[in-house]
Amino acid sequence: MNRTLIAALALSSLIFPAFAETIQERAAPCLACHGERGTSGTENTPSLGGQQAPYALIQLFMFREKLRAFEPMNEMAKSLTDDDLRLFSDFIATLPKPVPPSDAADAARMARGEALARQNRCNTCHNTDYSGKENVPRIANQREDYLAKTLAEYKDNSRHGYDATMADVMQTVARDQIGDLAHYLAHHR
Protein backbone atom coordinates (compact mmCIF):
# COMPACT_ATOMS: atom_id res chain seq x y z
CA MET A 1 0.00 0.00 0.00
CA ASN A 2 1.28 3.43 -0.86
CA ARG A 3 1.22 4.96 2.57
CA THR A 4 2.75 8.27 1.52
CA LEU A 5 0.12 8.81 -1.13
CA ILE A 6 -2.66 7.97 1.25
CA ALA A 7 -1.22 10.21 3.92
CA ALA A 8 -0.88 13.02 1.37
CA LEU A 9 -4.46 12.60 0.21
CA ALA A 10 -5.62 12.39 3.77
CA LEU A 11 -3.72 15.49 4.68
CA SER A 12 -5.12 17.53 1.83
CA SER A 13 -8.60 16.54 2.78
CA LEU A 14 -8.01 17.40 6.43
CA ILE A 15 -6.38 20.73 5.78
CA PHE A 16 -9.00 21.95 3.35
CA PRO A 17 -12.26 20.93 4.93
CA ALA A 18 -14.45 21.84 1.98
CA PHE A 19 -17.53 23.82 2.71
CA ALA A 20 -20.13 21.77 4.53
CA GLU A 21 -18.07 18.63 4.13
CA THR A 22 -19.55 15.98 6.38
CA ILE A 23 -17.54 14.14 9.00
CA GLN A 24 -18.03 10.98 6.95
CA GLU A 25 -16.34 12.68 4.01
CA ARG A 26 -13.57 14.10 6.15
CA ALA A 27 -12.97 10.72 7.81
CA ALA A 28 -12.79 8.79 4.53
CA PRO A 29 -8.97 9.01 4.39
CA CYS A 30 -8.77 7.69 7.97
CA LEU A 31 -10.95 4.73 7.13
CA ALA A 32 -8.86 3.94 4.06
CA CYS A 33 -6.28 2.49 6.46
CA HIS A 34 -8.33 1.86 9.59
CA GLY A 35 -11.18 0.06 7.80
CA GLU A 36 -14.49 1.26 6.39
CA ARG A 37 -16.68 -0.47 8.91
CA GLY A 38 -14.65 -0.26 12.10
CA THR A 39 -12.43 -3.26 11.33
CA SER A 40 -8.94 -2.64 10.03
CA GLY A 41 -7.48 -4.84 7.30
CA THR A 42 -4.15 -3.04 7.41
CA GLU A 43 -1.11 -4.55 9.06
CA ASN A 44 -0.26 -3.03 12.49
CA THR A 45 -3.03 -0.48 12.08
CA PRO A 46 -5.74 -0.54 14.74
CA SER A 47 -9.42 -1.09 14.20
CA LEU A 48 -11.29 1.98 15.41
CA GLY A 49 -14.81 0.58 15.65
CA GLY A 50 -16.60 1.03 18.96
CA GLN A 51 -13.59 2.79 20.42
CA GLN A 52 -14.24 4.90 23.52
CA ALA A 53 -14.55 8.55 22.47
CA PRO A 54 -12.48 9.93 25.40
CA TYR A 55 -9.66 7.48 24.57
CA ALA A 56 -9.80 8.38 20.85
CA LEU A 57 -9.71 12.08 21.76
CA ILE A 58 -6.63 11.59 23.94
CA GLN A 59 -4.82 9.68 21.16
CA LEU A 60 -5.68 12.26 18.48
CA PHE A 61 -4.51 15.00 20.85
CA MET A 62 -1.28 13.11 21.52
CA PHE A 63 -0.67 12.66 17.78
CA ARG A 64 -1.26 16.36 17.18
CA GLU A 65 1.05 17.39 20.02
CA LYS A 66 3.61 14.72 19.03
CA LEU A 67 3.33 13.19 22.48
CA ARG A 68 2.71 9.91 20.65
CA ALA A 69 5.19 9.52 17.84
CA PHE A 70 3.98 7.98 14.56
CA GLU A 71 4.72 10.17 11.60
CA PRO A 72 1.72 9.50 9.34
CA MET A 73 -0.65 10.20 12.23
CA ASN A 74 1.37 13.19 13.45
CA GLU A 75 1.03 14.65 9.93
CA MET A 76 -2.67 13.89 9.72
CA ALA A 77 -3.45 15.47 13.08
CA LYS A 78 -1.17 18.48 13.06
CA SER A 79 -3.63 20.99 11.62
CA LEU A 80 -6.71 19.77 13.47
CA THR A 81 -8.38 22.19 15.88
CA ASP A 82 -9.64 21.17 19.31
CA ASP A 83 -13.15 21.01 17.86
CA ASP A 84 -11.90 18.81 15.01
CA LEU A 85 -10.37 16.42 17.54
CA ARG A 86 -13.69 16.13 19.35
CA LEU A 87 -15.58 15.70 16.08
CA PHE A 88 -13.33 12.87 14.91
CA SER A 89 -13.24 11.09 18.26
CA ASP A 90 -17.04 11.22 18.58
CA PHE A 91 -17.32 9.88 15.04
CA ILE A 92 -14.88 7.03 15.75
CA ALA A 93 -17.01 5.93 18.69
CA THR A 94 -20.01 5.49 16.35
CA LEU A 95 -18.23 3.05 14.01
CA PRO A 96 -19.40 -0.56 14.35
CA LYS A 97 -17.37 -2.71 16.73
CA PRO A 98 -14.59 -4.65 15.04
CA VAL A 99 -15.50 -8.16 13.95
CA PRO A 100 -13.51 -11.04 15.45
CA PRO A 101 -10.89 -12.46 13.07
CA SER A 102 -12.13 -15.17 10.75
CA ASP A 103 -9.19 -17.51 11.37
CA ALA A 104 -9.76 -20.10 14.06
CA ALA A 105 -8.24 -19.33 17.43
CA ASP A 106 -5.50 -21.59 18.71
CA ALA A 107 -7.05 -23.30 21.75
CA ALA A 108 -3.79 -23.61 23.69
CA ARG A 109 -2.88 -19.98 23.12
CA MET A 110 -6.42 -18.88 24.00
CA ALA A 111 -6.25 -20.76 27.31
CA ARG A 112 -2.87 -19.25 28.15
CA GLY A 113 -3.99 -15.80 27.06
CA GLU A 114 -7.17 -15.97 29.10
CA ALA A 115 -5.24 -17.08 32.18
CA LEU A 116 -2.84 -14.16 31.70
CA ALA A 117 -5.62 -11.63 31.19
CA ARG A 118 -7.31 -12.89 34.34
CA GLN A 119 -4.08 -13.06 36.30
CA ASN A 120 -3.13 -9.50 35.41
CA ARG A 121 -6.68 -8.22 36.00
CA CYS A 122 -6.87 -6.54 32.59
CA ASN A 123 -10.61 -6.24 33.27
CA THR A 124 -9.86 -3.78 36.08
CA CYS A 125 -9.61 -0.91 33.64
CA HIS A 126 -10.59 -2.38 30.28
CA ASN A 127 -13.98 -3.61 31.52
CA THR A 128 -15.16 -7.19 32.01
CA ASP A 129 -15.81 -7.64 28.27
CA TYR A 130 -12.69 -5.64 27.31
CA SER A 131 -14.87 -2.96 25.71
CA GLY A 132 -12.98 -0.28 27.63
CA LYS A 133 -14.34 2.70 29.49
CA GLU A 134 -13.74 6.44 29.17
CA ASN A 135 -9.99 7.02 28.75
CA VAL A 136 -9.29 3.27 28.66
CA PRO A 137 -9.50 1.72 25.18
CA ARG A 138 -11.61 -1.12 23.84
CA ILE A 139 -9.21 -3.99 23.23
CA ALA A 140 -11.70 -6.77 22.47
CA ASN A 141 -11.23 -7.92 18.85
CA GLN A 142 -8.48 -5.41 18.20
CA ARG A 143 -6.01 -6.60 15.57
CA GLU A 144 -3.64 -9.18 17.05
CA ASP A 145 -0.51 -7.68 15.44
CA TYR A 146 -1.38 -4.21 16.71
CA LEU A 147 -2.08 -5.49 20.24
CA ALA A 148 1.21 -7.39 20.37
CA LYS A 149 3.13 -4.40 19.01
CA THR A 150 1.47 -2.00 21.44
CA LEU A 151 2.00 -4.20 24.52
CA ALA A 152 5.67 -4.61 23.59
CA GLU A 153 6.00 -0.84 23.12
CA TYR A 154 4.43 -0.17 26.51
CA LYS A 155 6.76 -2.73 28.07
CA ASP A 156 9.94 -1.10 26.75
CA ASN A 157 8.33 2.36 27.10
CA SER A 158 8.93 3.22 23.44
CA ARG A 159 5.25 4.12 23.30
CA HIS A 160 4.57 6.69 25.98
CA GLY A 161 1.16 6.36 27.52
CA TYR A 162 -0.90 9.40 28.36
CA ASP A 163 -0.22 8.40 31.95
CA ALA A 164 2.02 5.78 33.54
CA THR A 165 -0.55 3.02 33.95
CA MET A 166 0.32 0.65 31.09
CA ALA A 167 4.08 1.02 31.57
CA ASP A 168 3.51 0.12 35.22
CA VAL A 169 1.27 -2.87 34.46
CA MET A 170 3.58 -4.26 31.77
CA GLN A 171 6.56 -4.37 34.16
CA THR A 172 5.32 -7.70 35.47
CA VAL A 173 4.16 -9.19 32.16
CA ALA A 174 6.95 -11.18 30.52
CA ARG A 175 7.90 -10.48 26.92
CA ASP A 176 7.05 -14.02 25.86
CA GLN A 177 3.55 -13.72 27.36
CA ILE A 178 2.58 -10.84 25.07
CA GLY A 179 1.82 -13.02 22.05
CA ASP A 180 -0.72 -15.16 23.90
CA LEU A 181 -2.37 -12.13 25.49
CA ALA A 182 -2.75 -10.46 22.09
CA HIS A 183 -4.08 -13.66 20.52
CA TYR A 184 -6.69 -14.05 23.26
CA LEU A 185 -7.89 -10.42 23.19
CA ALA A 186 -8.04 -10.36 19.39
CA HIS A 187 -10.21 -13.49 19.36
CA HIS A 188 -12.24 -12.66 22.45
CA ARG A 189 -15.94 -13.48 22.14
Place this chain on the structure above:
Amino acid sequence: MISISSVSRRVLLAGAVFGAFTLAAAAQQPASPPASGAAPAAQPLPPGSPLIGRPDSEAAAKLAPVAPPPIPTQADKLPLAKLKVPAGFNIEVYASGMANARSLALSDKGTVFVGSRLVDKVYAITDKDGKRSVKVIASGLYRPNGVAFKDGTLYIAELSKISKIEKIDEFIDNPPKPTVIYDKLPKDEAHGWKFIAIGPDNKLYVPVGQPGNNVLHDDDHGQIRRINLDGSGAEVYALGVRNTVGFDWNPETKQLYFTDNGRDWLSETVPEDELNRVTKAGEDFGAPFCYQGNIIDQELGWGKNCKDYTAPVGLMGPHTAALGMRFYTGSMFPKTYKNVIFVARHGSWNKSQKQGGDVVLVKLNKDGTVKSVEPFLTGFIEDNKYVGRPVDVMQLKDGSLLVSDDWNGAVYRITYGKQKVAAK
Protein backbone atom coordinates in the same frame (compact mmCIF):
# COMPACT_ATOMS: atom_id res chain seq x y z
CA MET B 1 21.32 4.58 57.40
CA ILE B 2 19.92 1.12 56.82
CA SER B 3 20.83 -0.73 53.69
CA ILE B 4 17.82 -2.36 52.18
CA SER B 5 19.40 -3.08 48.87
CA SER B 6 20.75 -6.56 49.52
CA VAL B 7 17.50 -7.68 51.08
CA SER B 8 15.34 -6.22 48.35
CA ARG B 9 17.53 -7.62 45.59
CA ARG B 10 17.25 -11.06 47.10
CA VAL B 11 13.50 -10.75 47.35
CA LEU B 12 13.26 -9.41 43.83
CA LEU B 13 15.31 -12.34 42.64
CA ALA B 14 13.06 -14.72 44.53
CA GLY B 15 10.12 -13.06 42.83
CA ALA B 16 11.68 -13.57 39.44
CA VAL B 17 12.34 -17.25 40.16
CA PHE B 18 8.83 -17.69 41.44
CA GLY B 19 7.53 -15.93 38.33
CA ALA B 20 9.51 -18.25 36.11
CA PHE B 21 8.04 -21.27 37.90
CA THR B 22 4.45 -20.11 37.52
CA LEU B 23 5.15 -19.27 33.93
CA ALA B 24 6.50 -22.70 33.19
CA ALA B 25 3.55 -24.19 34.97
CA ALA B 26 1.15 -22.10 32.92
CA ALA B 27 2.86 -23.15 29.74
CA GLN B 28 2.39 -26.80 30.61
CA GLN B 29 -1.27 -26.44 31.40
CA PRO B 30 -3.58 -28.47 29.23
CA ALA B 31 -5.01 -26.38 26.45
CA SER B 32 -8.62 -27.39 26.95
CA PRO B 33 -10.71 -24.89 28.86
CA PRO B 34 -12.42 -26.03 32.06
CA ALA B 35 -15.33 -28.34 31.36
CA SER B 36 -18.16 -26.40 32.86
CA GLY B 37 -19.43 -24.53 35.88
CA ALA B 38 -17.67 -21.68 37.65
CA ALA B 39 -14.65 -20.14 36.02
CA PRO B 40 -11.37 -21.14 37.67
CA ALA B 41 -9.93 -18.71 40.18
CA ALA B 42 -7.41 -16.36 38.62
CA GLN B 43 -3.72 -17.02 39.26
CA PRO B 44 -2.15 -14.81 41.89
CA LEU B 45 -0.85 -11.58 40.43
CA PRO B 46 2.79 -11.57 39.43
CA PRO B 47 5.06 -10.17 42.17
CA GLY B 48 5.25 -6.38 41.92
CA SER B 49 2.04 -6.01 39.94
CA PRO B 50 0.31 -2.68 40.59
CA LEU B 51 -2.93 -4.59 41.07
CA ILE B 52 -1.88 -6.71 44.04
CA GLY B 53 -4.61 -6.63 46.66
CA ARG B 54 -7.32 -5.86 44.14
CA PRO B 55 -10.18 -8.30 44.75
CA ASP B 56 -11.98 -9.96 41.83
CA SER B 57 -15.27 -8.27 42.61
CA GLU B 58 -17.72 -6.14 40.72
CA ALA B 59 -17.15 -3.13 42.99
CA ALA B 60 -13.39 -3.30 42.47
CA ALA B 61 -13.84 -3.73 38.72
CA LYS B 62 -15.43 -0.27 38.60
CA LEU B 63 -12.28 1.42 39.87
CA ALA B 64 -9.48 2.55 37.57
CA PRO B 65 -7.12 5.52 37.50
CA VAL B 66 -8.94 8.59 36.22
CA ALA B 67 -7.35 10.54 33.36
CA PRO B 68 -8.18 14.18 32.73
CA PRO B 69 -9.51 15.41 29.38
CA PRO B 70 -6.51 16.41 27.22
CA ILE B 71 -7.92 19.73 26.02
CA PRO B 72 -8.02 22.55 28.60
CA THR B 73 -11.43 23.91 29.51
CA GLN B 74 -12.39 27.29 28.04
CA ALA B 75 -12.31 30.07 30.62
CA ASP B 76 -16.07 30.61 30.49
CA LYS B 77 -16.76 26.90 31.00
CA LEU B 78 -14.62 26.45 34.15
CA PRO B 79 -16.54 25.15 37.21
CA LEU B 80 -15.92 28.38 39.13
CA ALA B 81 -19.54 28.74 40.25
CA LYS B 82 -19.40 25.28 41.85
CA LEU B 83 -16.33 25.98 43.96
CA LYS B 84 -16.83 26.88 47.62
CA VAL B 85 -14.52 28.78 49.98
CA PRO B 86 -15.16 29.83 53.61
CA ALA B 87 -17.13 33.00 54.34
CA GLY B 88 -15.12 36.12 53.62
CA PHE B 89 -12.97 34.45 50.96
CA ASN B 90 -13.36 34.85 47.18
CA ILE B 91 -12.24 32.70 44.30
CA GLU B 92 -11.60 33.76 40.72
CA VAL B 93 -9.95 32.35 37.62
CA TYR B 94 -6.33 33.53 37.54
CA ALA B 95 -5.38 31.94 34.19
CA SER B 96 -6.68 29.19 31.92
CA GLY B 97 -5.87 27.34 28.71
CA MET B 98 -2.82 25.52 30.13
CA ALA B 99 -3.31 21.83 29.35
CA ASN B 100 -2.69 19.69 32.45
CA ALA B 101 -1.56 22.60 34.69
CA ARG B 102 0.29 21.04 37.66
CA SER B 103 3.02 22.36 40.00
CA LEU B 104 3.48 26.09 40.63
CA ALA B 105 6.52 28.32 41.21
CA LEU B 106 6.84 32.08 41.56
CA SER B 107 9.60 34.37 40.29
CA ASP B 108 10.69 37.42 42.24
CA LYS B 109 9.15 39.55 39.47
CA GLY B 110 5.78 37.86 40.02
CA THR B 111 5.81 35.47 37.06
CA VAL B 112 3.98 32.23 37.86
CA PHE B 113 5.48 29.07 36.34
CA VAL B 114 3.26 26.05 35.79
CA GLY B 115 4.52 22.52 35.08
CA SER B 116 2.58 19.68 33.44
CA ARG B 117 2.66 15.90 33.63
CA LEU B 118 0.69 14.53 30.66
CA VAL B 119 1.87 17.06 28.11
CA ASP B 120 5.37 18.37 27.31
CA LYS B 121 5.10 22.00 28.36
CA VAL B 122 6.01 24.49 31.06
CA TYR B 123 3.88 27.63 31.05
CA ALA B 124 4.46 31.12 32.42
CA ILE B 125 1.70 33.41 33.57
CA THR B 126 2.96 36.98 33.40
CA ASP B 127 1.27 39.99 34.87
CA LYS B 128 2.35 43.19 33.14
CA ASP B 129 0.69 46.38 34.38
CA GLY B 130 -2.36 44.38 35.36
CA LYS B 131 -2.54 42.57 32.03
CA ARG B 132 -2.17 38.84 32.52
CA SER B 133 -1.08 36.45 29.77
CA VAL B 134 -0.08 32.82 29.43
CA LYS B 135 2.81 31.62 27.30
CA VAL B 136 4.61 28.35 26.76
CA ILE B 137 8.23 28.85 27.82
CA ALA B 138 9.47 25.30 27.27
CA SER B 139 8.10 22.38 25.27
CA GLY B 140 9.24 19.00 24.04
CA LEU B 141 9.96 18.03 27.66
CA TYR B 142 9.11 14.67 29.19
CA ARG B 143 6.59 14.87 32.03
CA PRO B 144 7.85 18.27 33.28
CA ASN B 145 5.80 18.21 36.47
CA GLY B 146 8.20 20.09 38.76
CA VAL B 147 9.15 23.78 38.75
CA ALA B 148 11.15 25.85 41.23
CA PHE B 149 12.60 29.35 41.17
CA LYS B 150 15.59 30.93 42.89
CA ASP B 151 17.73 34.02 42.20
CA GLY B 152 16.46 34.57 38.68
CA THR B 153 16.74 30.92 37.63
CA LEU B 154 13.89 28.55 36.82
CA TYR B 155 14.47 24.87 37.61
CA ILE B 156 12.42 22.23 35.78
CA ALA B 157 12.05 18.59 36.81
CA GLU B 158 11.25 16.13 34.04
CA LEU B 159 10.74 12.42 34.66
CA SER B 160 14.46 11.66 34.88
CA LYS B 161 16.34 14.94 34.73
CA ILE B 162 16.56 18.39 36.24
CA SER B 163 17.35 21.40 34.09
CA LYS B 164 17.45 25.17 34.46
CA ILE B 165 16.88 28.39 32.56
CA GLU B 166 18.88 31.30 33.96
CA LYS B 167 17.52 34.86 34.01
CA ILE B 168 14.17 33.50 32.92
CA ASP B 169 12.29 36.77 33.44
CA GLU B 170 14.66 38.59 31.09
CA PHE B 171 14.06 36.05 28.34
CA ILE B 172 10.43 35.32 29.03
CA ASP B 173 9.33 36.13 25.45
CA ASN B 174 12.01 34.02 23.85
CA PRO B 175 13.61 31.76 26.45
CA PRO B 176 16.60 29.56 25.63
CA LYS B 177 16.29 25.80 25.91
CA PRO B 178 16.72 24.47 29.46
CA THR B 179 20.21 23.14 30.26
CA VAL B 180 20.47 19.90 32.20
CA ILE B 181 22.11 20.07 35.65
CA TYR B 182 21.32 16.59 37.00
CA ASP B 183 20.19 13.38 35.36
CA LYS B 184 21.33 10.54 37.61
CA LEU B 185 17.72 9.54 38.07
CA PRO B 186 15.80 6.34 37.32
CA LYS B 187 13.50 6.36 34.28
CA ASP B 188 10.50 4.52 35.73
CA GLU B 189 7.11 5.76 34.62
CA ALA B 190 5.41 4.71 37.85
CA HIS B 191 5.76 7.62 40.30
CA GLY B 192 8.51 9.00 38.08
CA TRP B 193 7.10 12.53 37.72
CA LYS B 194 8.51 14.99 40.23
CA PHE B 195 7.64 17.91 42.44
CA ILE B 196 10.74 19.99 43.29
CA ALA B 197 11.47 22.86 45.66
CA ILE B 198 14.47 24.72 47.03
CA GLY B 199 15.00 24.55 50.79
CA PRO B 200 16.24 27.10 53.31
CA ASP B 201 19.66 25.43 52.93
CA ASN B 202 19.63 26.60 49.29
CA LYS B 203 19.55 23.00 48.03
CA LEU B 204 17.15 21.56 45.49
CA TYR B 205 14.99 18.74 46.87
CA VAL B 206 14.18 16.01 44.36
CA PRO B 207 11.94 13.03 45.15
CA VAL B 208 12.33 9.62 43.53
CA GLY B 209 9.13 7.64 44.02
CA GLN B 210 8.83 3.90 44.48
CA PRO B 211 8.53 2.32 41.02
CA GLY B 212 5.09 0.79 41.50
CA ASN B 213 2.10 0.57 43.79
CA ASN B 214 3.65 -1.57 46.50
CA VAL B 215 7.09 -2.84 45.55
CA LEU B 216 10.53 -3.60 46.86
CA HIS B 217 13.18 -1.60 45.07
CA ASP B 218 16.85 -0.70 44.95
CA ASP B 219 18.70 2.14 46.70
CA ASP B 220 17.86 4.66 43.99
CA HIS B 221 14.11 4.78 44.70
CA GLY B 222 11.66 5.60 47.46
CA GLN B 223 13.42 8.71 48.74
CA ILE B 224 13.86 12.46 48.71
CA ARG B 225 17.31 13.60 47.59
CA ARG B 226 18.83 17.02 47.81
CA ILE B 227 21.38 18.46 45.43
CA ASN B 228 23.30 21.71 45.10
CA LEU B 229 21.81 24.15 42.62
CA ASP B 230 24.52 23.25 40.08
CA GLY B 231 23.53 19.57 40.27
CA SER B 232 26.48 18.48 42.43
CA GLY B 233 26.57 16.92 45.87
CA ALA B 234 23.52 14.66 45.63
CA GLU B 235 22.61 12.96 48.91
CA VAL B 236 19.62 11.02 50.21
CA TYR B 237 17.63 13.12 52.67
CA ALA B 238 14.61 10.90 53.47
CA LEU B 239 13.82 7.20 52.91
CA GLY B 240 10.71 5.03 52.84
CA VAL B 241 8.91 7.60 50.69
CA ARG B 242 6.35 6.04 48.33
CA ASN B 243 5.38 9.03 46.21
CA THR B 244 5.56 12.61 47.40
CA VAL B 245 4.27 15.31 45.04
CA GLY B 246 4.42 18.25 47.40
CA PHE B 247 6.55 19.64 50.21
CA ASP B 248 7.49 22.84 52.01
CA TRP B 249 9.48 23.99 55.03
CA ASN B 250 7.94 25.09 58.29
CA PRO B 251 8.72 28.83 58.44
CA GLU B 252 9.39 28.62 62.20
CA THR B 253 11.34 25.38 62.63
CA LYS B 254 12.69 25.14 59.04
CA GLN B 255 11.78 21.45 59.10
CA LEU B 256 10.66 19.82 55.85
CA TYR B 257 7.04 18.69 55.71
CA PHE B 258 5.95 16.47 52.83
CA THR B 259 2.81 14.69 51.69
CA ASP B 260 3.09 11.02 50.74
CA ASN B 261 0.49 8.91 48.96
CA GLY B 262 -0.42 5.55 50.49
CA ARG B 263 -0.69 2.32 48.50
CA ASP B 264 -3.69 1.28 46.42
CA TRP B 265 -5.96 -1.74 46.86
CA LEU B 266 -5.48 -2.35 50.57
CA SER B 267 -9.05 -1.30 51.39
CA GLU B 268 -11.60 1.46 50.93
CA THR B 269 -10.60 3.15 54.20
CA VAL B 270 -6.88 2.58 54.69
CA PRO B 271 -4.10 3.39 54.33
CA GLU B 272 -4.52 7.13 54.63
CA ASP B 273 -2.16 9.45 52.81
CA GLU B 274 0.50 10.89 55.09
CA LEU B 275 1.73 14.29 56.11
CA ASN B 276 5.31 13.76 57.25
CA ARG B 277 7.95 15.85 58.94
CA VAL B 278 11.69 15.31 58.61
CA THR B 279 13.54 16.11 61.84
CA LYS B 280 16.92 14.78 60.71
CA ALA B 281 18.50 13.71 57.45
CA GLY B 282 18.26 10.00 56.71
CA GLU B 283 14.95 9.33 58.43
CA ASP B 284 12.90 6.41 57.06
CA PHE B 285 9.16 6.87 56.68
CA GLY B 286 8.29 3.21 56.26
CA ALA B 287 6.94 2.58 52.75
CA PRO B 288 6.47 -0.08 51.46
CA PHE B 289 6.69 -1.93 54.79
CA CYS B 290 4.67 0.32 57.08
CA TYR B 291 1.90 2.70 56.01
CA GLN B 292 0.29 5.61 57.91
CA GLY B 293 2.54 4.86 60.87
CA ASN B 294 0.57 1.85 62.12
CA ILE B 295 -0.26 -0.57 59.30
CA ILE B 296 2.29 -3.24 58.55
CA ASP B 297 1.81 -4.09 54.88
CA GLN B 298 0.02 -7.40 54.52
CA GLU B 299 2.34 -8.52 51.75
CA LEU B 300 5.74 -6.86 52.26
CA GLY B 301 5.58 -6.05 55.98
CA TRP B 302 6.35 -9.48 57.40
CA GLY B 303 9.24 -9.24 59.84
CA LYS B 304 8.95 -5.44 59.97
CA ASN B 305 7.78 -3.19 62.79
CA CYS B 306 6.23 0.26 62.41
CA LYS B 307 8.22 1.40 65.46
CA ASP B 308 11.35 1.27 63.32
CA TYR B 309 10.06 4.06 61.06
CA THR B 310 9.12 7.69 61.56
CA ALA B 311 5.35 7.99 61.87
CA PRO B 312 3.47 10.72 59.99
CA VAL B 313 2.50 13.87 61.90
CA GLY B 314 -0.92 13.73 60.32
CA LEU B 315 -3.21 11.60 58.15
CA MET B 316 -4.81 13.05 55.04
CA GLY B 317 -7.55 10.54 54.18
CA PRO B 318 -7.58 7.23 52.26
CA HIS B 319 -6.50 7.35 48.60
CA THR B 320 -7.16 11.12 48.58
CA ALA B 321 -3.90 11.87 46.75
CA ALA B 322 -2.61 14.67 48.96
CA LEU B 323 -0.20 16.48 46.60
CA GLY B 324 0.91 20.12 46.69
CA MET B 325 1.25 21.77 50.10
CA ARG B 326 2.57 25.13 51.37
CA PHE B 327 2.74 26.97 54.64
CA TYR B 328 0.80 30.23 54.62
CA THR B 329 2.95 33.20 55.63
CA GLY B 330 0.97 36.01 54.06
CA SER B 331 -0.96 38.82 55.70
CA MET B 332 -4.06 38.92 53.48
CA PHE B 333 -5.86 36.04 55.23
CA PRO B 334 -7.05 36.35 58.88
CA LYS B 335 -4.40 35.99 61.62
CA THR B 336 -5.57 32.44 62.45
CA TYR B 337 -4.18 31.36 59.07
CA LYS B 338 -0.60 32.26 59.97
CA ASN B 339 1.67 29.26 59.38
CA VAL B 340 -1.18 26.87 58.59
CA ILE B 341 -0.55 24.41 55.75
CA PHE B 342 -2.76 24.39 52.68
CA VAL B 343 -2.80 20.93 51.10
CA ALA B 344 -4.20 20.20 47.64
CA ARG B 345 -5.83 16.76 47.56
CA HIS B 346 -6.08 15.62 43.95
CA GLY B 347 -8.82 13.15 44.85
CA SER B 348 -9.15 9.38 44.93
CA TRP B 349 -9.64 6.85 42.17
CA ASN B 350 -9.12 3.71 44.26
CA LYS B 351 -12.27 4.23 46.29
CA SER B 352 -15.95 3.66 45.44
CA GLN B 353 -17.05 7.01 46.86
CA LYS B 354 -14.57 9.62 45.71
CA GLN B 355 -12.79 11.49 48.50
CA GLY B 356 -10.41 14.44 48.38
CA GLY B 357 -10.57 16.64 45.32
CA ASP B 358 -10.26 19.74 47.48
CA VAL B 359 -7.84 21.99 49.31
CA VAL B 360 -7.70 21.45 53.06
CA LEU B 361 -6.37 23.57 55.86
CA VAL B 362 -3.96 21.83 58.24
CA LYS B 363 -3.34 23.48 61.60
CA LEU B 364 -0.36 22.39 63.66
CA ASN B 365 0.16 22.00 67.39
CA LYS B 366 3.05 23.80 69.10
CA ASP B 367 5.11 20.62 68.79
CA GLY B 368 4.65 20.58 65.02
CA THR B 369 2.17 17.69 64.90
CA VAL B 370 -1.21 18.03 63.24
CA LYS B 371 -3.98 19.58 65.32
CA SER B 372 -6.76 19.64 62.75
CA VAL B 373 -7.59 19.13 59.08
CA GLU B 374 -10.45 21.26 57.78
CA PRO B 375 -11.99 21.80 54.35
CA PHE B 376 -10.99 25.06 52.66
CA LEU B 377 -11.76 24.85 48.93
CA THR B 378 -14.40 22.28 47.93
CA GLY B 379 -16.83 21.56 45.09
CA PHE B 380 -14.62 19.65 42.65
CA ILE B 381 -16.65 16.43 43.02
CA GLU B 382 -20.17 16.26 41.64
CA ASP B 383 -22.21 13.02 41.55
CA ASN B 384 -19.03 11.09 42.36
CA LYS B 385 -17.30 12.56 39.30
CA TYR B 386 -14.60 15.20 39.05
CA VAL B 387 -15.37 18.61 37.60
CA GLY B 388 -11.80 19.61 38.46
CA ARG B 389 -8.80 18.30 40.42
CA PRO B 390 -6.47 20.50 42.51
CA VAL B 391 -2.76 19.74 42.24
CA ASP B 392 -0.74 22.50 43.84
CA VAL B 393 -1.17 25.60 45.98
CA MET B 394 1.06 28.66 46.12
CA GLN B 395 0.97 31.99 47.88
CA LEU B 396 1.42 35.20 45.89
CA LYS B 397 3.25 38.19 47.35
CA ASP B 398 0.00 39.94 48.20
CA GLY B 399 -0.97 36.96 50.38
CA SER B 400 -3.58 35.57 48.00
CA LEU B 401 -3.43 31.84 47.22
CA LEU B 402 -3.19 30.18 43.81
CA VAL B 403 -4.57 26.68 43.19
CA SER B 404 -3.77 24.69 40.03
CA ASP B 405 -6.29 22.29 38.43
CA ASP B 406 -4.90 19.74 35.96
CA TRP B 407 -8.37 18.49 34.96
CA ASN B 408 -9.28 21.86 33.46
CA GLY B 409 -5.82 23.28 32.75
CA ALA B 410 -6.45 26.32 34.92
CA VAL B 411 -5.17 28.23 37.96
CA TYR B 412 -7.55 29.87 40.43
CA ARG B 413 -6.81 32.67 42.89
CA ILE B 414 -8.29 32.87 46.36
CA THR B 415 -8.44 36.23 48.14
CA TYR B 416 -9.87 37.39 51.44
CA GLY B 417 -11.97 40.41 52.21
CA LYS B 418 -13.83 42.80 50.01
CA GLN B 419 -13.41 41.28 46.60
CA LYS B 420 -10.63 42.88 44.65
CA VAL B 421 -10.87 41.29 41.25
CA ALA B 422 -7.35 41.02 39.94
CA ALA B 423 -7.00 43.28 36.95
CA LYS B 424 -7.59 41.56 33.68
